[in-house]
Amino acid sequence: MKFHALIRHALAGLSRFLSLKPAVASISLLLLTASGCGSAFQNINILSDADEIALGREFSRQIEREVRLYTDPEVVRYIDELGQTLVRHSTRSNITYYIKVVDTDEVNAFALPGGYLYINRGLISIAGTESELAGVIGHEIGHVAARHGAKALTRQLGLEVILGMISGRNPTGVRRVASQLAGVGGILSMLHHSRQAEREADALAVVNLREAGYDPGGVTVFFEKLLEINDREPGALASLFATHPASRERVENTRKQIAALPALEGLVTDSERFRQIKNQLPPLEDNPLKNKKNDKEEQPVREH
Numbered sequence: 001m002k003f004h005a006l007i008r009h010a011l012a013g014l015s016r017f018l019s020l021k022p023a024v025a026s027i028s029l030l031l032l033t034a035s036g037c038g039s040a041f042q043n044i045n046i047l048s049d050a051d052e053i054a055l056g057r058e059f060s061r062q063i064e065r066e067v068r069l070y071t072d073p074e075v076v077r078y079i080d081e082l083g084q085t086l087v088r089h090s091t092r093s094n095i096t097y098y099i100k101v102v103d104t105d106e107v108n109a110f111a112l113p114g115g116y117l118y119i120n121r122g123l124i125s126i127a128g129t130e131s132e133l134a135g136v137i138g139h140e141i142g143h144v145a146a147r148h149g150a151k152a153l154t155r156q157l158g159l160e161v162i163l164g165m166i167s168g169r170n171p172t173g174v175r176r177v178a179s180q181l182a183g184v185g186g187i188l189s190m191l192h193h194s195r196q197a198e199r200e201a202d203a204l205a206v207v208n209l210r211e212a213g214y215d216p217g218g219v220t221v222f223f224e225k226l227l228e229i230n231d232r233e234p235g236a237l238a239s240l241f242a243t244h245p246a247s248r249e250r251v252e253n254t255r256k257q258i259a260a261l262p263a264l265e266g267l268v269t270d271s272e273r274f275r276q277i278k279n280q281l282p283p284l285e286d287n288p289l290k291n292k293k294n295d296k297e298e299q300p301v302r303e304h
């Protein structure tokens with residue numbers, strides 16, 4: 001909350017520096033008039049692919065100044081190949097996706113606008129099968145395919161700031177926004193998705209996996225795993241839950257969606273290559289799965 005207040009304060013100042021062309025101002029006015037309320041405005045995305053990619057590239061530069069990328073060529077190649085296979089079967093395959101591995105034990109993954117995907121090493125380590133991992137990557141591709149990041153940014157920064165950033169008319173303004181957003185936490189906070197966006201990304205992931213030949217059940221299984229870890233050790237997945245709250249509802253939604261799809265033979269659940277890749281990753285210092293005492297039938301005690 002404090003962070004958002006800071007951003008709002010900074011942007012209020014920034015907006016005074018922006019000189020809007022009349023055309024831009026009238027577009028803003030038209031949109032506001034047409035929507036009549038904030039909710040319709042939230043789903044507006046007027047960015048072209050090129051604009052969105054330019055924004056994503058700028059954010060990716062900032063992110064990569066802060067995080068350490070995992071560079072084991074076999075792991076990097078594997079994740080890219082798995083991701084690109086999914087991309088080819090996604091609803092937005094006309095842009096280039098850059099899929100990278102972040103060298104951290106933390107279980108998380110995120111997507112920036114324009115096709116910049118980051119999968120943490122820790123998440124690969126806790127995925128039980130290739131289809132679980134594909135489910136997470138498919139979910140992030142879903143955010144890009146549905147332009148959730150671009151919409152979130154437009155909602156948070158305002159149309160005029162976004163247009164100022166894209167047009168390059170106000171490089172000082174861009175640098176100001178960039179400095180306010182500096183850091184992974186700031187950027188992810190700006191890209192916070194609504195529950196509706198999460199549901200949409202889940203649904204896209206299910207279809208994407210199936211189209212690409214992977215068992216879409218991996219999406220559901222991974223959510224169940226996250227819920228189980230969170231029940232057993234609340235806070236263990238704090239950073240993941242901050243941006244992607246797993247819930248029983250998401251498990252049920254994806255389960256129902258899969259059940260309603262016609263059966264398909266030969267879908268891939270796991271692969272030898274996935275197991276090899278997992279084996280060559282360094283062990284997690286505090287593996288959230290290792291504290292599991294019993295088999296998966298064990299019902300965790302919920303604390304309220």
Ligand SMILES: [Zn+2]
Pocket residue numbers: 139143193198201243244
């Ligand atoms: Zn998400």
